[in-house]
Amino acid sequence: MHILIVDDEQLQRNLLAGFLVKQGYTITEAATGEEAIHAFRHLPIDLVLLDHRLPDLHGDAVLAELKRINPLVRVIMITAYGAVDTAVRVMQLGADDFLEKPVDLTHLLKQIQTIEEGLYIARDVAQVEKVINTTDLPVRIVAASPAMQQVISLVMRAAPSPWTVLIQGETGTGKELIARLLHLLSPRKAGPFIPLNCAAVPEGLFESELFGHEKGAFTGAVSRRRGVFEQAHQGTLLLDEVGELPMMVQAKLLRALQEKSIQRVGGEQFVPVDVRVLAATNRDLKQMTTDGTFREDLYFRLNVIAIDLPPLRQRKEDIPALTHFFLNKYHSKAVIDDQAMGQLTKYAFPGNIRELEHILQRTITFARSPVISLRDLPAEVRTFQNQTIEGDLNTRLSEVERQMLIEALERSNWVQTRAAESLGISERVLRYKMEKLNIAKKR
Structure with a gap:
């Protein structure tokens, strides 16, 4: 990550640069606003640490120019003048955060790492959009929200691996779509993608559906039939609604995953299979293991990588x-x-x-x-009723912001770090907004 430090104090630049170089970042320094703009035009800068008071240009003007050159640039404003109006103004201009001097280096590093993770996620999403032919998917992947961008980033990183993936989410959130995306981004994309809806399989036919059967294995088995494991050979198998598997079948599925081979119903030979298994569910499998309705060893075997889809x-x-x-x-x-x-x-x-x-x-x-x-x-x-917000534009925007903050805090059980991450802001900014909007946890 390439960071531009803009400060007219040599000592401050040396302090920040020395600390960040030790953390593995590439650093460029500028003592004035003009130097900063020139460097920004000619170098691939990812993040700018910008002093608010500069000898030639005001920090607000430099920030505005940087945003004009590249609206996606990330900026942390640093100021010795921590007035509330300054904080509000720089956030409105597009700064990601503001820090007061003397800078808390531990807090600064945490904020830089949060921004860096956001940049990685944005790059993952852009790469997915480039490589995926959306006509291969039944529904277009839409990821304007931070929650879905996080999911797409996880998919991008998980797809090349051979590990099992557990996709969890409410009904209708697109679990099968994410499974298909994992397949299309994987080295197995030329192979078959076989989905099996476990909720639609009669209990007595689970083994035959999964592993196939030999001719004469049971009444009606007039010929050999391949199960979904064999059908998905060298491809991907999706076990949708995996929480519906009976306990007896869970044991045999676990063995098939561990041994990478299956035994057809009525057969004596073990058949090797090369399959990447994905599982999807709208149920709480962890709770089911506690209740004794889902095998704990199978849960851990399926949950090597977990992807949670937001409603x-x-x-x-x-x-x-x-x-x-x-x-x-x-x-x-x-x-x-x-x-x-x-x-x-x-x-x-x-x-x-x-x-x-x-x-x-x-x-x-x-x-x-x-x-x-x-x-x-x-x-x-x-006729769906939501809270009606009256007043002028600023009042209504503030109330919308207040509702979003409260919803994020409630989803995170009022853990401010998690709430800030879900909103795509820093914990410091969240605390500032909570104080400004008079938000406190009810006791």
Whole structure:
């Protein structure tokens, strides 16, 4: 990571540069705003540590120019003048954080590492968008929200490995889509992708579905049949709703995963299989191991890599793009007006993406106009009540921000570090906003 340190004090630059070089970062220094802008234009700078008071240009002006050159640049403002109005202004201009002098180096390093992780995630998402042919997927991958960008980054890093992956999430969050993406990004993409919905298999046929059977193995077995393990040879097998597997079958699945071979029902020989196994569930397998309904050893065998999919209500930034995708998918010429889109965004979507798709299918079927308005939405969406926010624009924006912060804190059990990470801000900024908006945990 390449960091530009901008400060007119040589001692301060030496202190920061010496510390960050020891952490493995590449450092460029600038003593004035003009030097900083010149260096930024000619070097691949990822992050700028910017002093607010410079001899030639004000820090606000330098920040604005850096953002004009590259709107994606990450900036931490450093100031000896920690007034609240300064903090508010630099955050509005696009700074990621602000620190007071003397700089707490431990805190600075933590903030840099958070920003660095965000940059890695953004690069992973961009790489996925380049290499994936979205026509191979039943639904377009939409990842405008930080929560989904984190998921895509995990998929990008997990896909090349041979390990089993456990995909967890509520019904309708797109678990099979993520499994297909893992397959398409893996070295096995030329092989088959075989999904098996464990919830749809009768209990007496599980072994035959998984491992196949020999001719005459049971009544109706008129010929040899390959199970999904053999069908997925040199490819990927998705065990969807894996929590529905009976205990007896769980033991045999565990053995197949460990031995990398299967035995057909009614057969005597072990058949080697080369399969990467993915598992998906909307159930809490960890709790099921405690309850004795799921084998603990199988749980740990499947949970080598875990990917948790957020529900749609926690990634509302993705709703407009998903809406437009589904309208195009069904060849609809309809457009959705701002009021209807706003109501869709407010809705809680207990059925997640699948429910959004079905809502849009109904809406475009019954809409009397090519412009979808609020009245065209189903009653459960149209009448859904969220907190009404009154007042001028600044008041309404503040209340929206307040609600987002409270939701993130509640999801994180009021652990501020986790809440800040889910919002894509630093813990320091979160504490500042909590104080500004008078947010405190109710006792």
